[in-house]
Amino acid sequence: MTILKSSKHIVSKKRASSLAMTATALSSAVLLASTGVMAADESQSTKKLNTVKVEADALSDYKAEKVSSPKFTQPLVDTPQTIVVVKKELFQQQSATTLSEALRNTPGITMLMGENGNTSTGDSIFMRGFDTQGSIYVDGIRDLGSISRDTFNTEQVEIAKGPAGVDNGRGAASGYVNLSSKLANQEDAISGTVTGGTADYKRATVDVNRTLGESTALRVNLMKQDAGVDGRDEVESNFQGLAASLGLGLGTDTRTYINILSMEQSGIPDGGIPTIGLDGYYNAIFATGALKGQTPERVDSENFYGSTSDFNDVKANMVTVRIEQDLAEGITLRNTSRYGRTNQDQVLTGVNAITFATPANSESWTISRSRQGKDQTNQILTNQTNLTASFDAGGVKHDLVSGIEFIYESQLNYTMSMPFTSSTSSTTVSQVNANLYNPSTRDVFQPVRRTGAKTDGETTTYAFYAQDTITLNDQWELSAGVRADRFHTKTDVITRQAAVTAPAVQTIPVGTLVASDAQLTDELFGWKLGGVYKPTANGSVYVSYATSELPPGGANFALNTTNAANNINNPNLDPQKGTNAEVGTKWNVLDNTLFLTAALFRSTNENEIATNPDGSSVAMGEKQVEGLELGAVGSLTDKWQISAGLAFMDNEITRGNRTVDDPTTTTNEASGNNEGGAIQWSPEMTFTLWNTYTFESGLQIGGGARYVDTMVSSSTVNPLAQSTRSMLEFGDYWVFDAMASYPINNNLTVQLNVLNITDEDYVGSLNNGGSRYYPGQPLSARLGINFSF
Numbered sequence: 173m174t175i176l177k178s179s180k181h182i183v184s185k186k187r188a189s190s191l192a193m194t195a196t197a198l199s200s201a202v203l204l205a206s207t208g209v210m211a212a213d214e215s216q217s218t219k220k221l222n223t224v225k226v227e228a229d230a231l232s233d234y235k236a237e238k239v240s241s242p243k244f245t246q247p248l249v250d251t252p253q254t255i256v257v258v259k260k261e262l263f264q265q266q267s268a269t270t271l272s273e274a275l276r277n278t279p280g281i282t283m284l285m286g287e288n289g290n291t292s293t294g295d296s297i298f299m300r301g302f303d304t305q306g307s308i309y310v311d312g313i314r315d316l317g318s319i320s321r322d323t324f325n326t327e328q329v330e331i332a333k334g335p336a337g338v339d340n341g342r343g344a345a346s347g348y349v350n351l352s353s354k355l356a357n358q359e360d361a362i363s364g365t366v367t368g369g370t371a372d373y374k375r376a377t378v379d380v381n382r383t384l385g386e387s388t389a390l391r392v393n394l395m396k397q398d399a400g401v402d403g404r405d406e407v408e409s410n411f412q413g414l415a416a417s418l419g420l421g422l423g424t425d426t427r428t429y430i431n432i433l434s435m436e437q438s439g440i441p442d443g444g445i446p447t448i449g450l451d452g453y454y455n456a457i458f459a460t461g462a463l464k465g466q467t468p469e470r471v472d473s474e475n476f477y478g479s480t481s482d483f484n485d486v487k488a489n490m491v492t493v494r495i496e497q498d499l500a501e502g503i504t505l506r507n508t509s510r511y512g513r514t515n516q517d518q519v520l521t522g523v524n525a526i527t528f529a530t531p532a533n534s535e536s537w538t539i540s541r542s543r544q545g546k547d548q549t550n551q552i553l554t555n556q557t558n559l560t561a562s563f564d565a566g567g568v569k570h571d572l573v574s575g576i577e578f579i580y581e582s583q584l585n586y587t588m589s590m591p592f593t594s595s596t597s598s599t600t601v602s603q604v605n606a607n608l609y610n611p612s613t614r615d616v617f618q619p620v621r622r623t624g625a626k627t628d629g630e631t632t633t634y635a636f637y638a639q640d641t642i643t644l645n646d647q648w649e650l651s652a653g654v655r656a657d658r659f660h661t662k663t664d665v666i667t668r669q670a671a672v673t674a675p676a677v678q679t680i681p682v683g684t685l686v687a688s689d690a691q692l693t694d695e696l697f698g699w700k701l702g703g704v705y706k707p708t709a710n711g712s713v714y715v716s717y718a719t720s721e722l723p724p725g726g727a728n729f730a731l732n733t734t735n736a737a738n739n740i741n742n743p744n745l746d747p748q749k750g751t752n753a754e755v756g757t758k759w760n761v762l763d764n765t766l767f768l769t770a771a772l773f774r775s776t777n778e779n780e781i782a783t784n785p786d787g788s789s790v791a792m793g794e795k796q797v798e799g800l801e802l803g804a805v806g807s808l809t810d811k812w813q814i815s816a817g818l819a820f821m822d823n824e825i826t827r828g829n830r831t832v833d834d835p836t837t838t839t840n841e842a843s844g845n846n847e848g849g850a851i852q853w854s855p856e857m858t859f860t861l862w863n864t865y866t867f868e869s870g871l872q873i874g875g876g877a878r879y880v881d882t883m884v885s886s887s888t889v890n891p892l893a894q895s896t897r898s899m900l901e902f903g904d905y906w907v908f909d910a911m912a913s914y915p916i917n918n919n920l921t922v923q924l925n926v927l928n929i930t931d932e933d934y935v936g937s938l939n940n941g942g943s944r945y946y947p948g949q950p951l952s953a954r955l956g957i958n959f960s961f
Contacts (some may be wrong), residue, residue: 221537233261234815235806239330240352241312242506242560243339245571245641248647251757252334252702252714254464254771254801260817263323264866265874265911267367267925267954269375269397271295271308271321271351274329276878279819279858280801281331285444285937286318296937299346300333301797301823301854302750306727307348309340310433311396313491314549315351317514317579319486324377324395325433326416333801334752334775335720335740339700341577341635343720345750345777355429356389356419357381357436367956371400372919375956387424401442402927402952406476406613408439425498429694430491437486441520443478444944446471446539446608450525450935452901454524462531469534469609473933473947477541477611478521488514509555510571518546519588519620523944526608538605545588545620554579569643573653576612577635583729587625587668623823624685629663629729639700649704657696659723661743663731664689668791690731692743698720711759721747728909740780749778766806766814774798780828794827795851814863821858823851862909870915878907880934885942899942905934913958921958928952933940 198861236257248255256278263274272295275281284296284303296318297304315321323329330341333347337849340348364378375397383389393415401407413435420428447453449470457463490512497505524540558575606612619629639653669684680686700718707713725731726743732739740748757772780793799821807813828847858881864874884901908930913923938945 183490209394235765236328238470239350240328241334241339241350242329242504242558243573243575243639244636245560245573246649246651247560248767249710249760250591250704250706250712251758251937252651252704252712252716252754252756254754254756254769254773254803256331256803256817257805257816258329258331259342259476260323260327262862263329263613264271264365265913265923266766266862266876266909267911267923267927267956268325271323271329271349272297274323274326275331275349276905277817277860278331278803279814279860279861280799280816280821281858282334282855282880282883283937285852285939285944288658295319297349298853299331299349300773300799301795302344302736302777303727304344304346304348307336307340307343307346309348309350309388310490311353311508312340312350313508313512313554313556314490314552314581316512316552316583317486317488317516317548319488319514319516320437321351322395322397322411322413323351323555324746325354325393327354334716334754334773335700335718335750337696337720337750338637338655338700338718339637341633341655341657341698342659342722342726342747343698343750344722345720345748345775347754353431353433354379354391354393354415354417355431356391356417356422358383358387358389358422361960363960365923365956365958367954369399369601369954370952371402371404372398373399373402373954375399383856387420387422389419389422391419403947403950404442404476405471405474406440406478406480407442410437410439412436427455429494429497431494432492433488433490435486435488437484439484440478440480440482441478441484442946443482443520443522443541444946445473445475445477446523446526446836447899447938447942447945449746450899450945451900451903454898454900457528462862463528465808471609473950475609475611476613477523477606479614479615479617480613480614482520483615484516484518484520486514486516495604504560506558506560507555508558510552512550512552514550516548517925520544520546521617525943527605534609535607537608537790539608539611540605543589543617543620547586547588547622549582549584550805551582552580553926555559571641571643572638573640574638575636577633579633579635579638580630582628582630584629585627585730586622588620597717621634623668625666625668626663627663627730629661629731630851631659631661631725631729633657633659642834646709647706649706651702652700654699654797655697658693658945659696660691660693661723661725661729662691663725663729664691665730665733686881688733689745690733690735692731694723694747696723696747709758710761710764713755713757715755716753719751720750722750723747734876746779748780751778763806763946766804766808769801769803771801772799773801776826793825793829795823796824796826797851797898798855812863813865814861816859816861816863818859819857821851821856823854823856825849825851850884852885853883853938855883864911872913873911875908875910877909880905884939885938899945901936902935902945905932905948906930907932907934919959919961923956923958925954925956926951927954 206317236259256276258277258809280300282298286296330350335345335347336343361381367375379393381391397411401410415433416685418430425621449468458466458875492510494508522542522544524542527538530536556577561572563570599718601721629845635657637655641651643649666685669682669686671679698719702716704712704714724743724745731743732741737741739777752775753771754771759768775797777795801819805815818863825846829845859879862876864872866872881904887897907928909927910929911925913921915921928949928951934948936946937949
């Protein structure tokens with residue numbers, strides 16, 4: 173078959189000289205730090221940064237002192253940035269088993285339903301107004317793939333808010349999420365859970381750590397889950413996983429960790445349900461059409477519009493080797509290598525537009541469904557070298573971190589065909605309607621196959637970074653960091669030529685495979701500054717400013733090969749730039765068992781696509797989120813523990829589409845105008861609370877609440893002009909959960925969790941167009957046995 177090919181290649185030189193200077197400076201910083209520390213007097217007071225070990229403390233199970241990354245040398249109370257740490261003790265009490273569930277413990281985060289083949293997959297995180305799905309890490313290394321992550325091998329979840337260009341390179345203005353894995357240690361222990369619940373929920377985990385010698389240990393974590401989904405017919409969510417960590421040289425100056433992780437996910441995916449009838453639902457037929465003034469009924473939230481032959485198979489494997497060497501008192505060199513591969517093979521029946529064939533008879537209303545497939549493989553290969561050094565120089569104390577990273581990342585997506593055959597017809601079509609209020613699962617579907625089209629993208633990056641925290645005296649600390657990345661992204665695309673509508677000239681036969689490619693070589697630069705004032709040893713007041721950049725193709729390595737002006741992956745565009753200015757205060761109180769935080773912030777994302785009045789597109793858009801975030805985590809008494817967060821966000825599109833006025837709108841505002849509009853999926857207020865009280869008998873009772881304010885799904889100033897949008901906004905909600913546990917003996921504890929105890933009816937997540945949603949989890953329960961030896 174003939175394959176036609178076109179090519180685009182772009183090499184940016186706009187910052188080549190600055191990159192060279194930065195790379196030289198950072199390389200020098202690594203060498204100077206090493207020689208400077210070795211020459212320092214070892215009798216001076218220095219810090220020795222050993223392996224971070226997270227342990228449960230009877231008085232503060234929820235409170236962490238620092239994050240796991242060696243790039244952060246200071247405890248949380250002295251770190252000039254909003255960082256929330258959710259320890260495993262907390263999300264285990266909540267019976268939270270996924271990353272999305274663990275993230276409920278921090279405010280300012282919402283979840284978005286995916287589109288098309290991505291409808292039901294992935295941790296689609298929106299944080300502080302910006303998409304954060306591409307900024308999820310495992311042990312400081314980016315975790316690729318739109319998959320749902322389980323926490324069975326997670327020690328703690330760390331949420332760093334604000335741009336993180338210095339920490340990780342490319343990224344969004346919102347920040348990032350890091351899962352810190354369980355590591356082998358020198359304590360023999362066995363723990364685990366066996367849990368059952370509503371919706372045929374069954375789950376078992378075991379965590380075994382064994383010493384194999386004076387300085388060697390092996391830790392193995394196993395997990396198996398078979399479950400339905402509460403409130404949803406037919407849907408299944410099954411997981412199984414194996415993680416192992418071999419520690420060598422533990423307790424010595426040379427430590428090696430060899431870690432493996434293997435995960436599998438399967439089940440029947442959920443295409444969602446139509447939003448018709450929900451508060452905030454909009455359709456022109458009820459506003460100005462044949463059903464004007466009428467209110468449609470909601471569909472049953474348990475309805476399943478897919479097929480029982482739908483499936484979602486995910487396989488994820490990674491191998492990580494980390495070597496740590498204490499070179500001298502206060503100086504440690506770390507080298508980490510990882511290879512990871514994730515494949516997702518999915519077939520899902522999507523929910524699309526509603527047809528009102530006989531408007532007066534709602535029983536005749538139908539909804540179109542499309543067969544959607546996804547065959548995606550992600551790979552990552554990286555080697556990262558990090559040097560941490562604590563020393564005195566120039567009469568002040570320095571905590572210096574510097575490093576070099578080499579990263580190869582790729583994503584291969586095969587385009588899948590979507591035909592199926594109705595049970596009453598042998599005709600192969602792209603979609604078939606189902607009854608809106610009474611869908612059938614008896615339709616027989618044809619297999620979804622590859623069409624020959626695909627998108628194959630890869631990015632190779634090398635980076636240098638350095639950060640220094642200078643302790644001037646007991647009251648003042650200054651910190652500064654820079655990072656420079658040079659990357660090369662290449663995208664190869666094969667499409668299948670479709671028919672064109674007359675009078676356009678068809679020069680390529682229909683069905684011909686057409687190849688094109690695009691390449692981009694460029695540099696990214698990020699920096700951050702911070703100042704900390706400590707009025708007392710247990711508190712701090714800080715200011716900080718940080719930046720990050722996200723280049724075209726930065727989320728999925730899929731550059732636009734046609735140079736479309738309105739496409740964010742056009743390789744001709746400058747990177748999006750995120751900035752964050754923050755002032756805050758942090759305090760360890762109640763004998764250092766309770767951690768209190770407060771921060772005022774302003775996050776801005778620049779160089780987004782915007783439309784001019786003449787219809788041209790330009791990367792000059794800007795979104796801004798200003799807000800206040802409060803947090804409390806730790807112990808109020810020796811028996812009462814709490815984790816709480818409250819966030820207020822005022823968001824706005826400060827520079828956006830400015831199309832010509834549309835005389836057909838009643839407000840004389842164009843339907844596409846969004847300058848001055850709100851940012852989607854960004855509620856003004858979010859709140860989260862979890863607390864437990866432990867009685868003398870060992871009985872522990874707890875509960876929590878979550879509040880999410882009203883969210884808009886349209887950013888336009890005149891959203892009613894968007895007649896194709898089904899949901900303009902969706903309402904606020906409160907969800908309350910409860911738990912109780914009781915020790916049967918020293919080794920066994922029974923735990924009961926009741927979720928959504930008021931059976932609140934709410935929208936859990938919504939797709940971008942507002943046509944379909946996932947209902948929030950209804951009243952449900954889980955009962956389990958926890959064991960430890």
